[in-house]
Amino acid sequence: MNGPLSLVRTAVRRFLREHRPEAVTVAVSGGADSLALAAVTAGLVPARAVVVDHGLQEGSAEVAEAAARTCRELGLAAEVRRVDVTGSGGPEAAARRARYAALRPEGGLVLLGHTRDDQAETVLLGLGRGSGPRSIAGMRPLDPPWGRPLLEVSRATTAAACAELGLEPWRDPHNDDPRYTRVRLRKEVLPLLEDVLQGGVADALARTAAQLREDNDALDELAEAFDGDCCAVAEVEHLPAALRRRVLRRWLLAERVPELSDSHLRRVDALVGEWRGQGGVWLPGGFVARRAHGRLRVEPVQS
Numbered sequence: 121m122n123g124p125l126s127l128v129r130t131a132v133r134r135f136l137r138e139h140r141p142e143a144v145t146v147a148v149s150g151g152a153d154s155l156a157l158a159a160v161t162a163g164l165v166p167a168r169a170v171v172v173d174h175g176l177q178e179g180s181a182e183v184a185e186a187a188a189r190t191c192r193e194l195g196l197a198a199e200v201r202r203v204d205v206t207g208s209g210g211p212e213a214a215a216r217r218a219r220y221a222a223l224r225p226e227g228g229l230v231l232l233g234h235t236r237d238d239q240a241e242t243v244l245l246g247l248g249r250g251s252g253p254r255s256i257a258g259m260r261p262l263d264p265p266w267g268r269p270l271l272e273v274s275r276a277t278t279a280a281a282c283a284e285l286g287l288e289p290w291r292d293p294h295n296d297d298p299r300y301t302r303v304r305l306r307k308e309v310l311p312l313l314e315d316v317l318q319g320g321v322a323d324a325l326a327r328t329a330a331q332l333r334e335d336n337d338a339l340d341e342l343a344e345a346f347d348g349d350c351c352a353v354a355e356v357e358h359l360p361a362a363l364r365r366r367v368l369r370r371w372l373l374a375e376r377v378p379e380l381s382d383s384h385l386r387r388v389d390a391l392v393g394e395w396r397g398q399g400g401v402w403l404p405g406g407f408v409a410r411r412a413h414g415r416l417r418v419e420p421v422q423s
């Protein structure tokens with residue numbers, strides 16, 4: 121009984137047993153991953169589905185309505201939420217921001233259909249771009265309000281599970297468009313790596329991510345326990361760099377600096393670890409971090 125559908129069911133059942141969410145919403149794009157997730161979840165717990173219509177592609181409203189209809193046929197209360205995609209960072213990033221804002225619930229968990237292949241791509245992209253351990257550690261199974269029960273299930277398995285259920289998932293044309301880095305990674309790089317390493321690459325990359333998450337969590341706990349004055353250079357400069365960066369990150373987040381990337385953090389850390397009188401570090405949200413008289417401070421940029 122280890123067909124694709126039963127593999128998906130086992131993964132979702134394990135997730136629900138482990139985390140026992142009070143309420144469950146499934147985020148459904150209409151693609152095979154989230155559709156398989158919705159179908160299996162519907163059979164296990166009372167849940168609802170939300171389909172986000174970004175309004176970016178022609179016919180997006182019909183695609184969203186068809187996905188919602190399928191969810192209803194599967195026994196889920198389903199609704200389509202239309203969002204306005206605006207803001208910085210390109211349409212992909214803006215769409216993701218709008219989607220996540222629309223999905224953020226009042227309570228309970230929102231289940232996403234990210235698979236082991238998504239995880240592998242995230243890790244490999246991070247490695248290729250020189251990202252920090254936080255990015256390379258990939259996505260977490262539980263990161264409230266988000267839950268990702270399928271992180272150990274392959275994309276091939278979710279597609280086969282849909283076929284087993286007689287469901288016809290929507291194929292996002294973006295997923296085949298070689299102008300997207302992720303698509304080329306998926307279609308060109310990963311198959312080559314699979315060939316060179318004789319298989320098991322997605323699984324191996326997902327294991328790397330899981331190990332890094334453990335290391336990250338341990339360091340984060342140490343950073344949380346730091347009770348010195350993190351603005352005083354003398355109190356943080358002797359910390360190991362990995363710990364110091366985490367202490368600084370916590371301080372910046374407490375100062376309400378949003379969306380802090382690894383490269384921002386490295387530059388703030390350089391105010392301590394590689395000090396040569398450099399100027400302020402510009403940060404997201406209109407902030408700047410500076411060092412003066414042996415102290416760090418973060419303040420809004422004067423317009």
Ligand SMILES: Nc1ncnc2c1ncn2[C@@H]1O[C@H](COP(=O)(O)OP(=O)(O)OP(=O)(O)O)[C@@H](O)[C@H]1O
Binds near residue numbers: 170173231
């Ligand atoms: N239009 C949508 N409506 C509802 N949920 C969606 C939609 N698009 C994606 N999702 C949810 O997000 C999951 C991941 O989708 P996808 O891989 O396309 O997102 P992504 O842009 O890569 O997101 P992330 O930045 O979190 O990796 C899907 O399996 C589904 O659960």
